[in-house]
Amino acid sequence: MKLGIVWRTGIAMALIGVLASGLTGYYGYTESRALLQSAAEQRLLTATRVLARQLSVGLDNASRDVLMVAHHPGTLGLLQTWDSQPPNHRGNTMAALFDTILRTHPEYFQMRLIAATDHGAERVRVDRSEEGLARIFEEDLQEKGHYPYVIETLRLPPGAVYVSRASINHELGAHAGQHRPSLQVATPVHDAQDKVLGLIVVNIDLDRLFKQLAADLPATLSLYLSNSQGDFLIHPDPTLAFAFDRGQRALVQDAFPDTRKLIGEQVEDGAQQLVTLQAADTPERALVAAFVRQPIVGLHNEEGFVIGLGQPLRAVLADADQLGRTSLRIVLAFSALAIVLAALLARRLSNPLQQLLRALREFGHGSHDAPLPLPVTRHDEFGTLARAMAEMQTQISGQFASLALKQQELDRLASHDALTGLPNRRLFMDRLTQALARARRNQSQLALLFVDLDNFKDINDSLGHAAGDDVLNMMSQRMSVLVREVDTVARLGGDEFIILLDGADNRAEITQIAQRMVEALQQPVVYQGHVLNCGGSIGISCFPDDATDMTALIAAADQAMYLAKQSGRNQLRFASTQGGSEVRSGP
Amino acid sequence: MRTLVCPHALSRRLVQLRRSLLRLGMALCLPLLTSLPHMARADSDTPVLRVLAWPGYAEPEVVKEFEARTRTRVELTIVDTDEVLWQKVTAPSGPAFDVFAVNTAELQRYEASNRVQPINTNLIPSTERQQPRCRQVAAIPGLVRRTAKGEQVYAIPFTYSAMGLIYDKQQVSIAPDSLNALWDPQWHGKVIAYNGGTHSFSLAAQVLGLPAPFRIPQEGTQAAVAKLIDLRRNALGFYTQPEESVRLFLRHKAALMFANYGMQQVHLLRAAGVNVGYVIPREGALAWLDCWAIPRNARNVPLAHAWINHLLGDTASGLLVTRQGLANTVSPIDQSTSSGNFIWLQPVEDAARREQLWARIHSGASLSKVLAP
Numbered sequence: 001m002k003l004g005i006v007w008r009t010g011i012a013m014a015l016i017g018v019l020a021s022g023l024t025g026y027y028g029y030t031e032s033r034a035l036l037q038s039a040a041e042q043r044l045l046t047a048t049r050v051l052a053r054q055l056s057v058g059l060d061n062a063s064r065d066v067l068m069v070a071h072h073p074g075t076l077g078l079l080q081t082w083d084s085q086p087p088n089h090r091g092n093t094m095a096a097l098f099d100t101i102l103r104t105h106p107e108y109f110q111m112r113l114i115a116a117t118d119h120g121a122e123r124v125r126v127d128r129s130e131e132g133l134a135r136i137f138e139e140d141l142q143e144k145g146h147y148p149y150v151i152e153t154l155r156l157p158p159g160a161v162y163v164s165r166a167s168i169n170h171e172l173g174a175h176a177g178q179h180r181p182s183l184q185v186a187t188p189v190h191d192a193q194d195k196v197l198g199l200i201v202v203n204i205d206l207d208r209l210f211k212q213l214a215a216d217l218p219a220t221l222s223l224y225l226s227n228s229q230g231d232f233l234i235h236p237d238p239t240l241a242f243a244f245d246r247g248q249r250a251l252v253q254d255a256f257p258d259t260r261k262l263i264g265e266q267v268e269d270g271a272q273q274l275v276t277l278q279a280a281d282t283p284e285r286a287l288v289a290a291f292v293r294q295p296i297v298g299l300h301n302e303e304g305f306v307i308g309l310g311q312p313l314r315a316v317l318a319d320a321d322q323l324g325r326t327s328l329r330i331v332l333a334f335s336a337l338a339i340v341l342a343a344l345l346a347r348r349l350s351n352p353l354q355q356l357l358r359a360l361r362e363f364g365h366g367s368h369d370a371p372l373p374l375p376v377t378r379h380d381e382f383g384t385l386a387r388a389m390a391e392m393q394t395q396i397s398g399q400f401a402s403l404a405l406k407q408q409e410l411d412r413l414a415s416h417d418a419l420t421g422l423p424n425r426r427l428f429m430d431r432l433t434q435a436l437a438r439a440r441r442n443q444s445q446l447a448l449l450f451v452d453l454d455n456f457k458d459i460n461d462s463l464g465h466a467a468g469d470d471v472l473n474m475m476s477q478r479m480s481v482l483v484r485e486v487d488t489v490a491r492l493g494g495d496e497f498i499i500l501l502d503g504a505d506n507r508a509e510i511t512q513i514a515q516r517m518v519e520a521l522q523q524p525v526v527y528q529g530h531v532l533n534c535g536g537s538i539g540i541s542c543f544p545d546d547a548t549d550m551t552a553l554i555a556a557a558d559q560a561m562y563l564a565k566q567s568g569r570n571q572l573r574f575a576s577t578q579g580g581s582e583v584r585s586g587p
Numbered sequence: 588m589r590t591l592v593c594p595h596a597l598s599r600r601l602v603q604l605r606r607s608l609l610r611l612g613m614a615l616c617l618p619l620l621t622s623l624p625h626m627a628r629a630d631s632d633t634p635v636l637r638v639l640a641w642p643g644y645a646e647p648e649v650v651k652e653f654e655a656r657t658r659t660r661v662e663l664t665i666v667d668t669d670e671v672l673w674q675k676v677t678a679p680s681g682p683a684f685d686v687f688a689v690n691t692a693e694l695q696r697y698e699a700s701n702r703v704q705p706i707n708t709n710l711i712p713s714t715e716r717q718q719p720r721c722r723q724v725a726a727i728p729g730l731v732r733r734t735a736k737g738e739q740v741y742a743i744p745f746t747y748s749a750m751g752l753i754y755d756k757q758q759v760s761i762a763p764d765s766l767n768a769l770w771d772p773q774w775h776g777k778v779i780a781y782n783g784g785t786h787s788f789s790l791a792a793q794v795l796g797l798p799a800p801f802r803i804p805q806e807g808t809q810a811a812v813a814k815l816i817d818l819r820r821n822a823l824g825f826y827t828q829p830e831e832s833v834r835l836f837l838r839h840k841a842a843l844m845f846a847n848y849g850m851q852q853v854h855l856l857r858a859a860g861v862n863v864g865y866v867i868p869r870e871g872a873l874a875w876l877d878c879w880a881i882p883r884n885a886r887n888v889p890l891a892h893a894w895i896n897h898l899l900g901d902t903a904s905g906l907l908v909t910r911q912g913l914a915n916t917v918s919p920i921d922q923s924t925s926s927g928n929f930i931w932l933q934p935v936e937d938a939a940r941r942e943q944l945w946a947r948i949h950s951g952a953s954l955s956k957v958l959a960p
Contacts, residue, residue, distance in 0.1 A: 119951075120951070122951075139955065142950055142952050142956075143819070145819075145820065146820075146822045146823065146951075147824070148835075151839065170946075171950045172949075172952070247639075247666050248665065
């Protein structure tokens with residue numbers, strides 16, 4: 001079925017509604033999603049900055065610890081008098097101090113006092129080991145003068161603190177700290193003449209330090225730490241942390257290309273930060289990550305750190321997903337509303353159209369008399385159209401009515417005598433044919449009365465055709481009133497009439513009718529003061545007695561009429577009694 | 588004048604109209620398309636070649652070219668000591684390596700413990716480009732072994748250098764002529780040495796005047812350890828990688844350095860703007876010839892052959908010279924760097940023992956602790 005223009009308009013309007021609400025919903029969603037994502041990124045960045053700050057604080061704490069020990073008067077004394085002291089007691093106080101500090105700082109691997117002399121000989125050393133804290137004695141003490149943290153620290157001015165690069169500690173005998181990610185924080189010990197005599201160094205457990213720093217972070221966040229070259233020091237995947245120590249590179253700028261801005265020597269001083277997105281094979285693994293390059297202020301460090309926090313994009317967008325679902329519901333609701341409204345509108349448009357169409361169709365089918373109602377009371381275009389149609393219908397109906405009248409008149413003219421108004425020969429023949437068929441079927445009878453006026457020619461000749469016409473009219477009326485409604489009085493032409501008596505089977509009755517007719521015809525007619533005496537002769541034939549076909553039946557009646565006329569006027573005569581039963585009537 | 592719109596122009600306008608409608612439609616549909624999930628890339632099927640190489644051997648360009656040519660992925664691991672190399676190749680767990688670079692002396696250690704497999708030189712057509720001296724593999728100790736299947740090649744020469752002395756011409760006016768300069772108190776805290784056991788003991792043996800630096804007798808161990816403790820006490824620091832040595836040299840203004848990587852370090856230092864000299868000491872310089880070998884447990888042997896073939900190509904050979912200052916095996920041999928008193932590395936009496944002792948020495952242990960069982 002082809003869709004009408006109304007429905008097409010309706011569908012178009014519904015589509016426009018759906019599209020408008022869909023696009024509004026979509027762009028609203030994307031905008032809000034961007035805002036939500038931006039807010040989440042800001043939160044992540046803030047958390048990262050807090051973490052970076054905490055790292056600074058953690059290093060500050062360590063630097064305070066080493067400075068506190070370095071400034072302790074016993075430290076200098078110990079270094080100055082080391083060789084003169086009895087081996088069994090020297091350094092006990094210092095070791096007890098180290099022990100206390102290590103106990104309160106589980107993130108420290110070991111704490112040492114190292115001399116600037118004797119090739120960086122360790123003087124006092126307390127290590128964290130599997131069994132707890134252990135002081136290292138005499139023979140197990142080592143020379144560390146060739147390690148960068150010793151060389152670098154001994155060069156520093158009094159009160160300065162050195163922070164080493166983060167590395168895996170491969171120094172043998174380092175107990176718990178051996179082969180573990182470590183960071184050395186150290187400060188030199190000077191005498192009154194500012195001569196450097198040694199250094200205090202603490203080894204920090206990098207993993208533990210960050211475990212403490214990140215303890216309050218949600219479990220969904222992943223922590224990244226890289227050195228200023230970008231080498232990962234902490235990574236959720238342990239195989240990527242300190243990869244350089246295993247001969248491989250795992251770089252933050254490879255995993256998060258945007259972090260190139262934070263890596264390298266050209267980066268400006270001061271804290272730098274950025275938020276980046278890490279695409280992944282699957283959307284579930286995509287990350288939003290914030291990175292902060294944290295310079296270590298106030299400490300002498302070889303390099304800074306880049307700290308990052310990653311959060312699954314899914315988690316960041318969880319709120320946005322909720323928003324998306326809500327938007328989708330709103331869009332669906334408004335789309336449904338748009339469809340319903342479009343359907344209602346289409347219906348409102350289609351109803352008057354349908355009404356007009358039905359009326360037009362009905363009108364076309366010919367019910368002109370009672371046309372279907374049109375929406376003529378409407379004030380819109382449909383009302384105008386309906387009124388125009390109603391006017392047109394009225395005109396057409398009027399023309400049809402006059403046409404029908406004319407048709408009726410024509411029909412009457414074709415089947416009736418113009419003068420008398422009686423059925424003419426043609427109509428009579430029709431009726432006779434039908435009556436004969438009926439009679440044959442019902443085995444009933446009928447009779448024909450052939451009437452010819454007497455003296456008519458004389459009247460016509462003497463008083464004119466008008467008088468003749470008057471006589472003909474009068475005679476016609478007299479004959480018509482004498483027969484039943486079912487019977488037919490017809491004028492054959494001139495002064496000849498024929499009468500069909502349908503179902504007449506009683507000769508006496510027929511005779512009676514004919515007799516009355518003769519009498520009626522005999523009555524004078526007054527025309528413009530003249531009394532005109534006319535009269536008529538009647539021949540009667542009966543079916544089926546006289547003939548069974550129409551022509552013969554008429555001929556028989558005609559013959560009988562002729563005989564009646566011959567035997568004097570105002571006579572009637574049956575065809576079956578030719579020459580015999582003549583009936584005389586009149587006075 | 589009347590303008591007639593010919594049917595052709597009309598249809599062109601219709602086409603334009605349709606195009607702009609199409610564009611509008613695309614603008615409307617674009618947000619829907621862009622929200623489609625990204626197509627996941629399937630690269631897990633790419634074959635992987637696991638390479639163990641020394642710094643500067645497999646430069647990024649070389650790796651990228653190989654990956655593009657063979658549609659594979661290279662997983663590169665850099666080693667900086669013979670000990671680490673041995674540990675990685677012989678690691679009982681973890682994915683096996685497919686190809687590794689090793690010097691001829693160490694190679695024999697791998698051969699002896701059946702850790703390498705023969706190389707099919709037919710799969711390495713680039714060997715045709717090598718200098719005649721490098722192609723005569725049978726003349727180079729350790730490269731060819733006689734097996735039940737006849738003589739088989741176990742490694743393809745790649746690069747070579749000697750471990751001379753680097754000195755800062757500004758601080759050291761007279762070029763040192765002996766390895767003893769490393770122990771010279773004049774340069775205390777100005778000496779940089781290599782953090783590796785095998786070579787350090789050979790160095791100590793040379794200085795001690797032992798007849799065979801690669802065969803330190805049991806009774807010579809203590810003297811060698813003591814000598815190396817002395818070196819530690821005279822040293823500013825130790826390095827394993829060329830870049831690390833350069834960093835140390837620059838940061839601490841070193842005067843003297845034992846160049847384990849030879850010309851490679853000279854090249855890097857000069858590139859960093861340091862006016863350094865390079866000498867072969869009178870005791871002779873330990874010289875190494877690094878080769879590519881394929882571990883017995885390699886997973887992708889054909890690809891390993893392709894790698895070796897690629898590393899003898901123009902890119903790799905060219906970068907060895909221009910970027911690392913090392914020799915390659917395809918260019919004509921430069922007599923100035925190849926002449927001199929070279930002592931080609933040989934298998935040592937007990938590499939594991941040397942490394943163990945060296946780790947203790949480097950950690951700062953005393954003589955008795957180093958020699959402790």
